[in-house]
Every structure is written in structure tokens, then in C-alpha cells.
Amino acid sequence: MADLNIRNLQKDYGDFSAVDGVSLTAGASELVALLGPSGCGKTTLLRSIAGFVPVTAGQIEINGKDVTRLAPNKRNTGMVFQNYALFPHLTVEKNVGFGLEMRGISGAEADKRIAEALELVSLGAYGHRYPKELSGGQQQRVAVARALVVNPDVFLLDEPLSNLDAKLRQSVGMQLRDLQKSLGLTTVFVTHDQKEALMMADRLVIMRAGKIVQEGSAEELYDAPASYFVADFLGHSNVVSGKVTPEGFLSTGGTMFRCDSAGMPADRVMTLRPENLILGPAAVALPNSFEARIQSITYLGAQSEVTLSLPGGDQLTATHQNRTGDSLTLRVGDMISAGCLPEAVRLLVDDMTTAH
Amino acid sequence: MTVSKINIRQIGAATGLLSPATLLVLGSLVLPMLILLRYSFNAYDPMLLMRETFTLENYVRFFAEPYFHTVILTTLAVALGATIGSIILGFPIAYFLARTQSRFKSFLVVLVIFPLLVGNVVRAAGWITLFGTRGVVNVTLMNLGIISQPIEIMYTDFAVVIGTLSVVLPFMILTLQGVIENVDFSIVDAALNLGASRYKAFTRIFLPMIMPGVLAGFVLIFILCMNAYATPYLLGGPGYKMMAPTLYNQISSVANWPFASALAFILMAVTVISTLLVTRLTTRRRR
Numbered sequence: 001m002a003d004l005n006i007r008n009l010q011k012d013y014g015d016f017s018a019v020d021g022v023s024l025t026a027g028a029s030e031l032v033a034l035l036g037p038s039g040c041g042k043t044t045l046l047r048s049i050a051g052f053v054p055v056t057a058g059q060i061e062i063n064g065k066d067v068t069r070l071a072p073n074k075r076n077t078g079m080v081f082q083n084y085a086l087f088p089h090l091t092v093e094k095n096v097g098f099g100l101e102m103r104g105i106s107g108a109e110a111d112k113r114i115a116e117a118l119e120l121v122s123l124g125a126y127g128h129r130y131p132k133e134l135s136g137g138q139q140q141r142v143a144v145a146r147a148l149v150v151n152p153d154v155f156l157l158d159e160p161l162s163n164l165d166a167k168l169r170q171s172v173g174m175q176l177r178d179l180q181k182s183l184g185l186t187t188v189f190v191t192h193d194q195k196e197a198l199m200m201a202d203r204l205v206i207m208r209a210g211k212i213v214q215e216g217s218a219e220e221l222y223d224a225p226a227s228y229f230v231a232d233f234l235g236h237s238n239v240v241s242g243k244v245t246p247e248g249f250l251s252t253g254g255t256m257f258r259c260d261s262a263g264m265p266a267d268r269v270m271t272l273r274p275e276n277l278i279l280g281p282a283a284v285a286l287p288n289s290f291e292a293r294i295q296s297i298t299y300l301g302a303q304s305e306v307t308l309s310l311p312g313g314d315q316l317t318a319t320h321q322n323r324t325g326d327s328l329t330l331r332v333g334d335m336i337s338a339g340c341l342p343e344a345v346r347l348l349v350d351d352m353t354t355a356h
Numbered sequence: 357m358t359v360s361k362i363n364i365r366q367i368g369a370a371t372g373l374l375s376p377a378t379l380l381v382l383g384s385l386v387l388p389m390l391i392l393l394r395y396s397f398n399a400y401d402p403m404l405l406m407r408e409t410f411t412l413e414n415y416v417r418f419f420a421e422p423y424f425h426t427v428i429l430t431t432l433a434v435a436l437g438a439t440i441g442s443i444i445l446g447f448p449i450a451y452f453l454a455r456t457q458s459r460f461k462s463f464l465v466v467l468v469i470f471p472l473l474v475g476n477v478v479r480a481a482g483w484i485t486l487f488g489t490r491g492v493v494n495v496t497l498m499n500l501g502i503i504s505q506p507i508e509i510m511y512t513d514f515a516v517v518i519g520t521l522s523v524v525l526p527f528m529i530l531t532l533q534g535v536i537e538n539v540d541f542s543i544v545d546a547a548l549n550l551g552a553s554r555y556k557a558f559t560r561i562f563l564p565m566i567m568p569g570v571l572a573g574f575v576l577i578f579i580l581c582m583n584a585y586a587t588p589y590l591l592g593g594p595g596y597k598m599m600a601p602t603l604y605n606q607i608s609s610v611a612n613w614p615f616a617s618a619l620a621f622i623l624m625a626v627t628v629i630s631t632l633l634v635t636r637l638t639t640r641r642r643r
Binding site for chain 1: 547550567
């Protein structure tokens, strides 16, 4: 397995830059997720790695070899397409064997590798079926086997779980990840679903408008988002407008949120994850503590989403863990203590309200 | 009780809605065909024209006279030539139309359909002015000194095949365009990704995928060609040996309805059999 090295990649369609100066690396057996809203350029980036998109400028190296101008069939990437793109007129075996045949591998050697690949995705008994005779999940596994049988240098996945139903998504995602790790595949995968990315990726690359906004591990991005966009895109965040003061952040509603604001420019917004907003008596002793009215409660089973209205008019949502025997009773209209640690308060660049 | 009431009402509504079409088909297609079928077993009589009987002599005559072998073979050859020619000429245009992102796409499609707005006869008349002994092509070639005698283009097999091909080409292009537009091109991308050259991706993946659609186009156009009347008549001459003109000759010049009827059923049978044969041959390994 190899490394992928992308430098200053640019793809323009007229005045519009689908990929705008992106540099990215993926090391051996690393799983990198490209994550972003639709139209952010993640799919264009993936397709240019596979060679389907002729790039405007920049360089793509696989295993130290420049493949930027190479035709797709000369790149030795293995791609799983969003709709699987199985050959409808060929059996599962022939689908999986196609890449081998194109490499001039036939006979017993091909049969052995096809059988191994199908075994890898637990479809050993399905070789003689046609794609339309398989379920969506099985088709997806055929697509994976077909891409892997040729020992690709880079494994590319385009929204691999999006056509599966919600129950399957988690288990198939974990199976894919186990496979990727056990084979040591350098993998790039595109998704718009943050859960998929958080669950599977070693490293997340968040894209927006053709550019990389932030990259890092799931924990890094979730706990230390670089901007409001990232904080909002990964999970949920309360956002409060106001101004930075030496003590912390003073909301427009007049609530003071103490936090480390040293050296912060004044034009930041404050974000606070709902799970970091603590409710009830435990909140009273926290450095940031206030009384608020419960405006609404949305019961979600394990948790409840509680929307609070602060005296100055600010609204905050808290995620409250529901436990049997919990003495804390929540009722709409009641006053309740709420609070958070200074470390939970994040002052971030506001890249959402500024024009993009 | 209520269920059966609804069912009766639904059946009533369905009958009401389906009857006009059914009556039309029965009255205008099935009934005349049954009459023709009966005619084909009647005998021709120079005095009476048609004598009620039950004989196979019309069918026997067709298979006995070599003239009619030429007619059916010419018909098959022209139809095959025009159909295959229209696939070869139509495919690149259909592919372009299906794949283009041009904003002029609908205009281009209209251009393809445009010849259909001009009737067969008008178009054939146009070909005559082009290809006649004193037509544009001959006059130009002679004035340029390339030929000294006009070449015979009119009333040749070539003229009939080209003429028929030009009539059916728009249908073929539209059929193929529909077929290609339905292709998921990520499947072709997958072939390239797996190491196939553009040529291999085309022959091994794309062509087999569109084959059923191409076959449908083939059958449709082949049937049109087999039954072509105006174009062979005008470009091949009144005595051109294709089935439809020959059949109509039997009615219009000799008033031999029984034999004409037999010709009609033979033409239909040959069309159906050759269509089935082609379908069978090209789909033998498909499921």
C-alpha cells in the first residue's frame, strides 16, 4: 500500500472553482474522509484522484509517482461508486474478475483471486448470481470486492453507505473499516454524513466551497473546531452572538460567559455544545451559572433536548441524559439552574454569516 | 357486498374506457385482416376476379415462381441494409445527442425530427431531382467533366436503400438516443477504473449494456423497412421488386385480390420470423 499526495489541486469550470488549491496526503493504511455539504468539491476531488476529472492545475502523486495526467485505467485505484456501478450484464464473478482480465490475469490465478475477494466480503456462494438478484448491501460488497481484487494503490469510496438503510449502515461501515485496516489500504472516502465520517475515518477533512476548512481526527475537529462552520457541521452547537470582553464573552442578551479570551479579536461568535450545558443543582457551582426558563423539551429516548430561555432573551439548547430514578424533573415553564465550564465555551471565527 | 359492488363499478368503468380503443382495433385491424386471410384462400378468375373457394394455390404460386423469390429476397436485403446502415450512421449522432450538455440540445433534436415533418413522397421527389439522369448530381458531375454519360442512380437498389435509410434514420436516432440516455455512465467509469481502455470499456461494458435497446430499435426499423412502399416505388421505379409495391401492383393493375392477400400474409410471416430470429441470435446468452 502506498501514499497519496495531492498538492495545490485546482479544478475550474469557467469562473467556478470546484476544487480550489487543495493539498492533502493520505498515508499507508490511513482512512481519510472528505466531508462537507453538497457542492463543496469533495466528489470532484475524489474523481480527480481516480482520473475522471482532468484537473486545471496542481499535482496528484500515488506512491511517489506523478499520475496527474494519467488516464483512469493507468492509475491502479480501486473505486466503489455511490450506486455501486456493477456491470448489470455480468455475473458477480465476472464483475469481480473484470479488473483481473483487464490486467491480463486469467485462468486458475484469476479464479483463485476472485474466490478470495468474494470470501473477503462473505459472498463466496453468490458468484453465479447477477447483480440485480442481490440486495443493496450485497451489491455494495460486490463493488468492494471488485475494487479490491486488483490490489489497488489507493482505495476510493464515494458515499459508500448512503444507499443502505439506516440499520445496515453502522455494521457495514465497521466491516469496511476492519477490511481497510486488515488489508492496510490507503483510503479516501467521500461522505456528506458526519456520523459515517466520525465512525470510520482516521482523519477527517472538512471541505467547503472547494477548499479545506479544517482537517484532523474526529476528536480534534469535534472538540476544537477552527470555525463556526466546522462546529455547526460536526454535531450540534449553540451559537450566541455578542462581543468578546477581557473576562470572556458578553452575549447580546447580556449574559456573561466566562472563558479564556486572551488575544481574541472582538468579532467572534460563541459556540457551546448542547451536551456541555449542564442542568439542575450540579450547575450552580460552575463558573458559568445562570437561571433560565425551560421553553420546550423534546424527548428523544436516551436524551432530551431542552431549550432554555435566558433572562436577556438568549436561547440555549441542552442535551439532558435521561436516567431512571433521576431526581431532576423538567417541566416546560419552570425555572432551572444551568451552567457550563469555561473550557466548553468556544470563541470562533464567524464564517457562516459572512458571505460565501 | 360493498366490495363486489365496487368491483362491478370498476369493471364497468374499465370497460367503458377500454371499449373505444378495442372497437377501433377490432374494426380497423383485426376485421380487415381476417377478411384478407379469407381472400388469400380464394381463387383468381379473369372474369369474376375472385371466386369463393378454399385453395392454397396463391401460396403455392409464391413459392413456385422464382420472380417472387427475388422479390422477398430483395425486400429482406433492402430492409437489412437500411436498418444496419441506420444503426451505423445513427449511433454517433444518437450518442452525441444523448451525452451533450449543449444548451442547443433540444434544437438539435428538432433538427433530427425535422425530416419526419416532410412526407415520404415529398422526400422521394426531392431525391428524384437530385439523382435523376438530369438531376443535380449528374449535371454537376458532367459539367465538371468527371463523367461524360449520366450515371444511373435512380431506379437502382442503391437509390432504394439510401432512400429507405434516410426515411428511417430519424426513428433510429431517437430510439438509440433514448437507450443511451438511460445508461448509467458511472458503470463505464467503473470499467475504466478497473483498468479497461476506452475501447475495452466500450466493447465489453457499454455495448452489451445498450444491446437490448439497440435490438428494440433494430426490430422497429426493420419492420418499417420491410413494409416500405412509397420510397421503393418512387426511387426504384413502379416495377421495383419489393413486397409492398408488388403487392399493391397485384391489386391495382391485375385486381388479383387473392394473390395480393397471400402476399400480405407472407410478408407478415417473413417479418415476424426474421425478427424473432435476430432477437434469438443476439440474446442467446442473455437472461
